[in-house]
Amino acid sequence: MQQIIRFIEKYRYFLLFLMLEIVALFFTIQSHSYHKSKFINSANAVTGGFYKRVNGINEFIHLKSENLRLSKENTRLKNNLLIENHVIDTLNQFLRYQYISAKVYNNNYTKRNNYLTINKGLNDGVDTEMAVVNSKGIIGTTNSVSGNYATVISILNNYSYINAKLKNNNHFGTLSWDGKNYKTVQLNDIPRQAIFKIGDTIVTGGKSIIFPEGILIGTIKDFEQNRLINITLFNDMSALGNIQVITNLHKEEIQQLEATNNE
Amino acid sequence: MNNLIIKNIVLFIGLVLIQVLILNNINLFEYLNPYIYIIFVIFYPLRKEKGSFMFLSFLLGLAIDFFSNSGGINAAATLFIAYIRLPLLSKILNKTDFDFQTFNIRSISFGKSFSFILILTFIHHFILFGLEYFSFNSFETIFIKTLLSTLFTTATIFIVIILFSKKK
Numbered sequence: 001m002q003q004i005i006r007f008i009e010k011y012r013y014f015l016l017f018l019m020l021e022i023v024a025l026f027f028t029i030q031s032h033s034y035h036k037s038k039f040i041n042s043a044n045a046v047t048g049g050f051y052k053r054v055n056g057i058n059e060f061i062h063l064k065s066e067n068l069r070l071s072k073e074n075t076r077l078k079n080n081l082l083i084e085n086h087v088i089d090t091l092n093q094f095l096r097y098q099y100i101s102a103k104v105y106n107n108n109y110t111k112r113n114n115y116l117t118i119n120k121g122l123n124d125g126v127d128t129e130m131a132v133v134n135s136k137g138i139i140g141t142t143n144s145v146s147g148n149y150a151t152v153i154s155i156l157n158n159y160s161y162i163n164a165k166l167k168n169n170n171h172f173g174t175l176s177w178d179g180k181n182y183k184t185v186q187l188n189d190i191p192r193q194a195i196f197k198i199g200d201t202i203v204t205g206g207k208s209i210i211f212p213e214g215i216l217i218g219t220i221k222d223f224e225q226n227r228l229i230n231i232t233l234f235n236d237m238s239a240l241g242n243i244q245v246i247t248n249l250h251k252e253e254i255q256q257l258e259a260t261n262n263e
Numbered sequence: 264m265n266n267l268i269i270k271n272i273v274l275f276i277g278l279v280l281i282q283v284l285i286l287n288n289i290n291l292f293e294y295l296n297p298y299i300y301i302i303f304v305i306f307y308p309l310r311k312e313k314g315s316f317m318f319l320s321f322l323l324g325l326a327i328d329f330f331s332n333s334g335g336i337n338a339a340a341t342l343f344i345a346y347i348r349l350p351l352l353s354k355i356l357n358k359t360d361f362d363f364q365t366f367n368i369r370s371i372s373f374g375k376s377f378s379f380i381l382i383l384t385f386i387h388h389f390i391l392f393g394l395e396y397f398s399f400n401s402f403e404t405i406f407i408k409t410l411l412s413t414l415f416t417t418a419t420i421f422i423v424i425i426l427f428s429k430k431k
Contacts, residue, residue, distance in 0.1 A: 013313050017346045020321045024339035028394050031334025047330050054284050108331065110294040112395045115332035151332055179401065
């Protein structure tokens with residue numbers, strides 16, 4: 001017993017170092033696993049509150065371009081209203097997706113695993129695993145959620161796998177990011193028989209319960225022999241302002257159905 | 264004594280806020296950021312108790328991690344350089360025991376303080392980016408990013424030292 005105490009006393013700094021380092025590594029490994037609620041995230045009142053205060057400056061800088069983007073979106077939507085013969089859907093039976101508008105408070109795009117912090121949380125109906133987009137296209141999926149804030153796994157993240165397809169034929173693959181340039185992402189697993197060329201548009205496929213089909217991603221920049229396709233994003237991930245979170249109203253129904261299938 | 268504690272608390276909070284709100288958004292050449300908060304590890308008095316110093320360094324890194332959604336990478340890296348600070352310093356100065364009471368990083372020669380800060384920064388950044396990428400495939404990227412960020416951080420730290428050193 002005495003020897004143990006002496007040992008601890010002799011190496012107490014080393015033991016403290018070891019203990020804290022293990023805690024830090026535990027948090028790191030936890031952040032590298034996708035389906036886990038994380039303790040270290042910026043969707044809490046303190047960090048969210050700080051980002052909220054500072055965001056005003058950032059918003060002011062990008063005011064002009066953001067206004068232009070929103071006005072363009074308005075024009076496009078108004079044109080669509082004129083074209084489509086729409087039915088008045090009072091029972092919401094055709095309604096599959098609902099949009100919640102939000103603002104980006106903090107945006108990273110230089111790291112290997114990038115996260116955004118947005119200003120809507122559980123109180124506004126935002127939950128984990130919801131799609132995040134803006135008018136130019138895809139941004140990511142929500143990850144950790146608190147009362148008033150949420151973090152978003154950006155598509156510029158090692159742990160973001162999104163179902164995507166070629167717009168002009170229905171061959172689909174998985175979207176990922178190699179961590180090199182924030183303007184290009186990669187599309188893997190496109191089948192061999194798919195025909196495509198440089199400049200083709202890539203959109204989200206309807207194979208996931210998170211994203212609606214047909215949300216813009218980007219155009220093909222180039223591709224290699226082993227069918228790894230580089231895609232230039234439509235969205236400028238370095239300047240994000242107003243965004244929308246998409247709720248899939250049929251999500252639970254689909255999940256229940258798939259669960260009964262697996263039994 | 265109390266004055267010193269308050270000073271350190273202000274320094275701690277100030278460094279966290281400056282780092283996450285300003286410096287993490289610099290993005291020089293689209294991907295370089297200076298990690299200047301490690302100045303806390305460099306300047307924390309040597310004479311203080313080592314355990315509390317290591318714990319504070321860990322907390323500092325963890326606070327940065329909370330803001331940047333990065334798990335525990337900053338905490339791990341900062342704790343490591345806090346642990347090796349003293350052995351490294353005695354290695355560089357070629358002395359096993361020096362005067363803890365009056366030691367000051369500004370009092371040693373420029374070459375020695377430069378190599379001390381450079382090595383400490385390099386180790387910190389290497390652990391940081393290594394844990395961030397977490398794969399051997401991207402070793403090249405990790406190394407290049409470490410090297411360039413180390414230069415950027417060291418330059419920024421020296422600018423801060425020159426700006427805030429007391430005039431004689």
